[in-house]
Amino acid sequence: xxxxxxxxxxxxxxxxxxxxxxxxxxxxxxxxxxxxxxxxxxxxxxxxxxxxxxxxxxxxxxxxxxxxxxxxxxxxxxxxxxxxxx
Amino acid sequence: xxxxxxxxxxxxxxxxxxxxxxxxxxxxxxxxxxxxxxxxxxxxxxxxxxxxxxxxxxxxxxxxxxxxxxxxxxxxxxxxxxxxxxxxxxxxxxxxxxxxxxxxxxxxxxxxxxxxxxxxxxxxxxxxxxxxxxxxxxxxxxxxxxxxxx
Numbered sequence: 232x233x234x235x236x237x238x239x240x241x242x243x244x245x246x247x248x249x250x251x252x253x254x255x256x257x258x259x260x261x262x263x264x265x266x267x268x269x270x271x272x273x274x275x276x277x278x279x280x281x282x283x284x285x286x287x288x289x290x291x292x293x294x295x296x297x298x299x300x301x302x303x304x305x306x307x308x309x310x311x312x313x314x315x316x317x
Numbered sequence: 318x319x320x321x322x323x324x325x326x327x328x329x330x331x332x333x334x335x336x337x338x339x340x341x342x343x344x345x346x347x348x349x350x351x352x353x354x355x356x357x358x359x360x361x362x363x364x365x366x367x368x369x370x371x372x373x374x375x376x377x378x379x380x381x382x383x384x385x386x387x388x389x390x391x392x393x394x395x396x397x398x399x400x401x402x403x404x405x406x407x408x409x410x411x412x413x414x415x416x417x418x419x420x421x422x423x424x425x426x427x428x429x430x431x432x433x434x435x436x437x438x439x440x441x442x443x444x445x446x447x448x449x450x451x452x453x454x455x456x457x458x459x460x461x462x463x464x465x466x467x
Contacts, residue, residue: 256418294377300412307418
């Protein structure tokens with residue numbers, strides 16, 4: 232029997248490269264989900280990985296860092312938050 | 318649904334020992350009862366009630382957390398708790414100790430341990446004047462966190 236493929240549809244899934252059960256410490260939503268203000272996960276609602284080892288949804292962290300009271304510190308360890316260039 | 322309400326919904330589930338939810342009808346104010354679990358004679362067998370008031374920016378902004386009175390429930394004696402229920406605790410203060418990774422549970426547990434570790438059955442210095450001043454919003458008060466002994 233000969234099979235001729237006329238067309239095909241590729242399907243892929245993706246996830247962030249973080250442990251599966253990890254949630255953003257600020258909004259408590261899984262990293263694979265979005266921050267509470269976004270609808271679609273992915274590059275538009277990315278993660279920020281800190282040099283201190285703590286990660287957050289970028290939007291969640293920016294909400295915090297942009298307040299005066301954050302003093303630019305990581306919410307987890309209170310070191311200066313600097314992100315790792317990906 | 319706002320950020321604040323979505324985040325608050327996540328508390329539903331098991332609370333730590335000695336902490337019970339009394340009232341959480343909306344996402345503006347919650348009340349929780351706390352008990353000290355050890356034999357500290359100042360607090361043994363007593364239950365105290367905490368009020369959490371959230372604004373729309375929670376958890377970026379700290380909640381306003383105070384002790385409240387209710388039938389049979391008093392304000393605990395502590396050198397950092399005023400008799401009107403206002404608590405002087407750095408982690409409740411935006412710009413000092415608050416961090417958005419804190420939660421209702423973690424704040425309750427910190428206050429539990431603040432009571433557990435206390436040995437002084439007294440009010441803060443200047444309690445009467447402070448209460449008379451009528452300031453009931455802890456956010457407007459600039460505490461000086463200068464007492465490492467309590």
